[in-house]
Amino acid sequence: MNCKDLKTNFDDYVDETLEEGANARLQQHVATCDACQQLIDRERRLRSSMREYGDSSMPTPDATYFDRALIAAERQGIKQQHKRSWMTGFGSAVAAGLAIWLLSGVLIDAPNTGSVDSPIPMVTMALEEPRTVNLVFSSVIPLEGATLTLTLPDGIELAGFEGQRQVTWKTSLKEGKNLLPLRLIATMPTSGELLATLEHGEDDRTFRLQVNVI
Amino acid sequence: MDSTDKMKSTGFDQLLRPHMERLYRLAFRLAGNKAEAEDLFQDVLTKIYVRLDDLISIEEPGAWLSRVMYNHFIDNRRKYARQRLVMVEEGGLPGNTVESLPGDASPERDAERGDNIIRLEAALAELSDDHRLVVLLHDSEGYKLEEIQSITGDPVGTIKSRLHRARARLRDLLTNDGTFF
Numbered sequence: 001m002n003c004k005d006l007k008t009n010f011d012d013y014v015d016e017t018l019e020e021g022a023n024a025r026l027q028q029h030v031a032t033c034d035a036c037q038q039l040i041d042r043e044r045r046l047r048s049s050m051r052e053y054g055d056s057s058m059p060t061p062d063a064t065y066f067d068r069a070l071i072a073a074e075r076q077g078i079k080q081q082h083k084r085s086w087m088t089g090f091g092s093a094v095a096a097g098l099a100i101w102l103l104s105g106v107l108i109d110a111p112n113t114g115s116v117d118s119p120i121p122m123v124t125m126a127l128e129e130p131r132t133v134n135l136v137f138s139s140v141i142p143l144e145g146a147t148l149t150l151t152l153p154d155g156i157e158l159a160g161f162e163g164q165r166q167v168t169w170k171t172s173l174k175e176g177k178n179l180l181p182l183r184l185i186a187t188m189p190t191s192g193e194l195l196a197t198l199e200h201g202e203d204d205r206t207f208r209l210q211v212n213v214i
Numbered sequence: 215m216d217s218t219d220k221m222k223s224t225g226f227d228q229l230l231r232p233h234m235e236r237l238y239r240l241a242f243r244l245a246g247n248k249a250e251a252e253d254l255f256q257d258v259l260t261k262i263y264v265r266l267d268d269l270i271s272i273e274e275p276g277a278w279l280s281r282v283m284y285n286h287f288i289d290n291r292r293k294y295a296r297q298r299l300v301m302v303e304e305g306g307l308p309g310n311t312v313e314s315l316p317g318d319a320s321p322e323r324d325a326e327r328g329d330n331i332i333r334l335e336a337a338l339a340e341l342s343d344d345h346r347l348v349v350l351l352h353d354s355e356g357y358k359l360e361e362i363q364s365i366t367g368d369p370v371g372t373i374k375s376r377l378h379r380a381r382a383r384l385r386d387l388l389t390n391d392g393t394f395f
Contacts (some may be wrong), residue, residue, distance in 0.1 A: 053331055073256065076263070077266075
């Protein structure tokens with residue numbers, strides 16, 4: 001072993017990660033070479049300073065810091081989890097729900113989640129006068145393979161599906177707003193609820209629309 | 215907090231507590247200053263709480279926690295932008311001054327060691343982020359090459375090469391300014 005060998009294996013020699021035989025041979029060389037010994041000494045001083053720097057540069061948090069950090073993390077984590085379960089649950093995925101526009105584009109009612117406490121949006125139609133009602137489903141996540149079922153009140157027909165009280169089809173919702181235009185025709189003076197039920201997996205959500213015919 | 219949350223809270227504390235100091239030190243090595251290290255530390259603890267089920271199933275939680283912290287730091291590097299200058303309030307922190315270096319009988323010797331540490335800090339600031347992180351984790355924090363690999367995901371050969379270059383650069387800088395000769 002010579003000075004070149006030490007240079008090649010310098011880090012491993014100082015780190016003591018060389019295999020035993022090579023390490024012993026280099027040791028023999030270093031013991032007889034002042035230049036190499038000087039390099040090794042300098043490197044060991046550097047390593048020692050690095051270890052010292054590790055502690056001396058590190059701030060010391062106060063005694064209660066870790067306790068406080070854990071408590072804060074739990075509080076924030078619980079909030080985030082509740083928010084996440086609300087956001088990813090099917091109900092909330094489409095809970096932003098239903099807004100109804102007439103063909104004219106005028107918003108006539110507010111979003112409805114279909115809950116007991118929420119006001120049911122309402123549309124008024126004239127007898128035998130077709131009107132397009134746009135249902136808007138706002139979903140925070142894409143929903144593949146959902147089933148949408150429309151249940152119509154007596155006296156209200158869906159154009160193209162005359163005579164059917166219930167119409168079902170498969171659909172997918174993209175993230176964001178999904179528009180479903182429904183061309184409705186009132187065949188008798190009536191009032192009742194149109195139900196739009198969206199099913200995905202084992203979850204379902206029903207939106208209600210009050211239809212009044214004058 | 216409901217009963218599930220309470221059970222979770224207890225488990226969270228028990229699982230995290232043994233790793234807190236090491237995680238805190240890693241946060242400081244990544245962020246480079248106390249204020250941002252504590253922001254990073256807090257954000258990662260919250261993130262881990264949300265992923266507690268993952269943590270429970272991990273065989274080596276220490277490595278996993280460090281990796282979560284590193285990845286979070288990399289993804290939010292701008293938020294935890296490194297500030298090279300030592301912040302004023304840190305200068306007064308216990309354990310953050312050259313006077314607090316562990317004892318040596320001679321005041322002259324202590325002063326010399328203090329000067330060396332200051333020069334070393336200045337030299338470390340000259341390194342690239344990757345090189346500085348590797349040399350600090352390995353030579354100051356005592357991480358093994360494989361442990362650094364499990365945090366950063368870089369091959370051991372790459373880490374070893376960075377470590378070699380970082381040390382060589384430090385030697386150059388510290389030899390040139392007369393710290394080590």
